[in-house]
Structure formats: C-alpha cells, structure tokens
Amino acid sequence: MYDYDELTGSAAAASQASAREVVVMKDQPGQPHKGKVFAAVHAHADDIPYYASGLCAKLMREGYTGYIVRTTNDERSGGHTNAQNIYSNEQDHGRMAAALGFQDVFDFYYLNHDMDGISCIDLRGRLILIFRMLKVDTTISFNPSREDEENPDHWVTGRAVEEACWMAGMPNDFHEHMLAGIQPHAVTERYCFYARPSQPFNRVVDISSQIDKKIDAIAACKSQGDGNRGSLLRAELARQGKRLPLFGSDDRTADRAYVRQFLLDNDREYGRPHNLQYAERFYYIDRRPTKSKAEEYIEKNAVRS
Numbered sequence: 341m342y343d344y345d346e347l348t349g350s351a352a353a354a355s356q357a358s359a360r361e362v363v364v365m366k367d368q369p370g371q372p373h374k375g376k377v378f379a380a381v382h383a384h385a386d387d388i389p390y391y392a393s394g395l396c397a398k399l400m401r402e403g404y405t406g407y408i409v410r411t412t413n414d415e416r417s418g419g420h421t422n423a424q425n426i427y428s429n430e431q432d433h434g435r436m437a438a439a440l441g442f443q444d445v446f447d448f449y450y451l452n453h454d455m456d457g458i459s460c461i462d463l464r465g466r467l468i469l470i471f472r473m474l475k476v477d478t479t480i481s482f483n484p485s486r487e488d489e490e491n492p493d494h495w496v497t498g499r500a501v502e503e504a505c506w507m508a509g510m511p512n513d514f515h516e517h518m519l520a521g522i523q524p525h526a527v528t529e530r531y532c533f534y535a536r537p538s539q540p541f542n543r544v545v546d547i548s549s550q551i552d553k554k555i556d557a558i559a560a561c562k563s564q565g566d567g568n569r570g571s572l573l574r575a576e577l578a579r580q581g582k583r584l585p586l587f588g589s590d591d592r593t594a595d596r597a598y599v600r601q602f603l604l605d606n607d608r609e610y611g612r613p614h615n616l617q618y619a620e621r622f623y624y625i626d627r628r629p630t631k632s633k634a635e636e637y638i639e640k641n642a643v644r645s
C-alpha cells in the first residue's frame with residue numbers, strides 16, 4: 341500500500357504504483373489541479389452522492405472544475421407517477437449538483453432501467469461531444485463490467501464512458517465536430533466507482549474533510565436515496581408523541597442527522613483499515629501519455645548528421 345502524499349504528492353508518482361496496489365489519497369494543500377476538468381457521469385440522481393460525492397468535492401476543492409451528467413430520467417424512482425418522478429428527480433439533481441459545487445448539469449433523460457435497449461453509439465456520441473467541448477481530463481463513473489451489476493443503467497453508462505474517453509481523442513470519430521470547431525480531446529484519467537463487492541479498487545480516498553458536503557449531497561436526494569428519511573421519521577414520531585433528540589427541531593437537521601447516523605456505514609468501513617474517519621473506494625486508470633521507448637531512445641542516442 342502506498343500513501344499518496346508520502347510519494348512526491350504528484351499524480352504521476354501515484355500512478356507509478358501498480359494498478360493493483362492500493363494508494364491512499366489524502367487532502368492536498370492549495371489547488372494542484374487548477375485548470376483541470378472532470379466529468380462525473382452517473383445514471384441516477386443518487387449514484388454520485390453515495391459512490392463519489394466525497395471525491396468530487398475533494399477534487400473541486402483542489403482546483404478541478406467539475407461537471408455532472410445524469411444519463412436516465414429516473415422516472416421509475418420517487419413513489420409517484422412516472423411524470424412526477426421525472427420532475428422531482430430533476431429538481432433533486434440540480435440541488436445536489438449545486439450543493440457539491442458543480443459548474444453545470446447535463447441530463448440525458450434515457451428511460452430509467454431500460455438503458456440496455458438504447459443505442460450505445462448514440463450515448464457514446466453525446467458523451468464524446470461533451471468531453472471534447474469541455475476538454476475533460478478526468479471522468480468519475482461506473483465500472484463498465486456487467487459482473488454482479490444488476491442495474492443495466494449502471495454498466496451501460498460505465499461502458500459508454502470508457503469507450504468515449506479514448507474515442508474523443510480520435511479525429512475520425514464524429515468528424516463533424518471538427519467542422520463545428522470542436523477539436524479531438526482524449527480523456528486520460530478515470531475513476532471507476534466501487535459499487536459492488538466483487539469490483540476492484542486501487543484508490544482509497546480520504547473524504548473526512550468533505551463529509552459535510554457528502555451529507556448535503558445525499559440529503560438532496562429526496563425522491564430516491566433516503567435524503568428526506570430523517571424529516572419523515574421525525575414527523576412520524578411526532579404523531580406518536582415521541583421525538584429523537586438526534587433529529588433536532590427542524591427538517592434539515594433531521595435529514596442531515598439521519599444521513600450521518602445511518603447512511604455512511606460504507607464510508608466508515610472503507611476508512612477503518614487506513615485510520616481514516618470516512619473514505620471512498622475507486623479503481624483508478626491512468627492513460628496520460630508517457631514517452632515511448634523509441635522517443636526515449638532517440639533522446640539519448642540521436643546525433644547531429
């Protein structure tokens with residue numbers, strides 16, 4: 341295991357560790373990522389809040405500009421009619437993105453639960469346009485593997501992100517973008533969620549300093565994701581003539597307290613082996629260009645003719 345800041349502190353040094361070795365990423369001082377852009381791509385309004393809101397908040401604190409893309413319309417989650425669910429999830433998504441500090445929000449509105457029936461080229465093309473337009477350096481999304489992933493929206497989204505990252509750098513893919521003045525731009529760093537127990541991880545991200553932002557993000561998920569569970573429970577207890585001191589005297593306090601008390605067990609468990617209060621896990625892939633063997637050879641051995 342490597343400690344991120346015990347190396348040189350640079351991402352390049354961290355990436356030298358084998359892909360299988362676990363690197364702990366702690367807070368970095370200042371804004372080492374200033375000028376870099378990441379896109380967080382999820383399927384449902386509560387995916388990023390649970391799997392990666394700590395990492396998103398950390399990277400933006402350290403200088404990244406963040407954008408968020410939601411691929412589905414979330415019509416099947418929310419407890420109301422599909423139309424009402426679409427609207428309430430859209431509202432939640434905007435509030436969650438604002439709480440975390442995202443620069444902008446993209447909603448693709450593919451049918452919820454049915455993404456394995458859509459055109460993967462359509463989805464890929466839309467992502468490629470966004471990655472090129474925003475000059476995205478880094479993505480945060482699902483592991484593309486289908487193994488153990490019950491929700492097709494998750495792996496379809498993860499696969500499209502994986503494919504779009506390298507194709508965005510190829511001028512012959514969607515070449516009409518260039519005619520519109522949008523240049524090829526490959527995405528070179530990827531963080532994949534640790535969403536299922538069999539999925540791999542090689543980064544443990546210390547999110548202890550960002551935990552209040554993560555709580556805000558989860559609490560914004562009221563249509564799905566239990567963000568309003570605390571206030572609902574507080575009202576239910578009041579009807580029974582009871583109260584929990586934990587829930588305070590207003591809905592916001594109750595919602596946040598519920599999240600902190602009952603919904604962060606994974607984050608505590610992932611941090612425990614590394615003496616961190618809260619952590620998230622990811623599989624990190626580094627595709628930043630390095631010198632080829634031929635380039636290194638030329639640098640050492642070329643002579644004037």
Ligand SMILES: [Zn+2]
Pocket residue numbers: 383384386387491494
């Ligand atoms: Zn989901």
